Amino acid sequence: MTSNDIKAAYEEAAQTLLNEHTQEVRAIEAKARARSEHAGAGKKLAELRDRLFGATS
Amino acid sequence: MSPLERPHQAEEQHESSKDVTLEGALENLEAQAGETELRVVAQDFRTREAIAQAMAADPENAEVRALNEQLKAASERTVKDLKRIRVAAALAFALTLNSTPNTENTVEGNTQPPASAQMLMDNPKLAETLLEGITLAVEKARAQTDTPDPVLEELALETNTTLEEIQKPNDHRYGKMTLRVAEHVLRALGNAAGLGLGVTAFDILKEVVKTVRTRS
Numbered sequence: 001m002t003s004n005d006i007k008a009a010y011e012e013a014a015q016t017l018l019n020e021h022t023q024e025v026r027a028i029e030a031k032a033r034a035r036s037e038h039a040g041a042g043k044k045l046a047e048l049r050d051r052l053f054g055a056t057s
Numbered sequence: 058m059s060p061l062e063r064p065h066q067a068e069e070q071h072e073s074s075k076d077v078t079l080e081g082a083l084e085n086l087e088a089q090a091g092e093t094e095l096r097v098v099a100q101d102f103r104t105r106e107a108i109a110q111a112m113a114a115d116p117e118n119a120e121v122r123a124l125n126e127q128l129k130a131a132s133e134r135t136v137k138d139l140k141r142i143r144v145a146a147a148l149a150f151a152l153t154l155n156s157t158p159n160t161e162n163t164v165e166g167n168t169q170p171p172a173s174a175q176m177l178m179d180n181p182k183l184a185e186t187l188l189e190g191i192t193l194a195v196e197k198a199r200a201q202t203d204t205p206d207p208v209l210e211e212l213a214l215e216t217n218t219t220l221e222e223i224q225k226p227n228d229h230r231y232g233k234m235t236l237r238v239a240e241h242v243l244r245a246l247g248n249a250a251g252l253g254l255g256v257t258a259f260d261i262l263k264e265v266v267k268t269v270r271t272r273s
Contacts, residue, residue, distance in 0.1 A: 039114035
């Protein structure tokens with residue numbers, strides 16, 4: 001049990017950290033994309049509303 | 058030959074460490090750490106872009122601004138944890154591969170400490186990191202056994218006493234990743250003891266402890 005075991009321990013630990021980080025960051029990314037889509041949908045809805053009702057309002 | 062190039066004391070006994078130098082092990086560690094951190098940066102970049110798009114679409118949204126802070130905090134934490142396990146691994150390499158007595162600078166009647174002990178003495182914070190990792194691993198191992206193990210008991214006593222001596226009040230927190238690496242270090246020390254090498258490695262720690270105590 002020497003350098004190879006330490007190397008394996010480090011690799012396993014680093015990979016676990018990376019996986020946890022990926023999971024956390026992807027959740028943040030998903031929220032950001034959802035906000036973008038929501039804002040984009042709201043903008044389109046406003047444009048549609050203006051086109052449909054803008055002339056009468 | 059520099060201390061980093063000094064071959065392992067019991068090379069014949071340790072086939073797996075044959076031809077491995079501390080310098081080589083640290084170079085590999087550095088390369089792998091660089092690759093891992095690059096992946097963190099790449100992931101963060103992609104997420105940062107998504108947040109920037111969301112901010113452009115809805116600049117006043119507080120939730121989007123909070124996402125930016127969350128990303129920053131997550132990245133800082135991950136980078137810090139990666140550094141901790143890198144330090145623990147580097148120290149483990151130093152202890153297992155470079156535990157020969159430093160005979161180059163031996164003066165009559167004044168034997169120099171082993172090279173890795175010297176390295177740790179010059180960097181007391183690194184010694185503290187290793188000791189805390191080992192302490193956590195020892196405590197975990199002790200909790201899992203009903204019968205006290207003499208080696209574990211000795212390590213627990215030494216490491217706890219040492220930490221109490223050298224640790225100043227601070228906010229250091231060592232995560233489970235450090236613990237995992239330290240567990241392997243501990244096992245390596247235990248196995249090395251069976252081959253007659255553990256005494257050397259353990260003596261290094263004690264040497265560090267002695268020096269740090271007298272310096273603080």
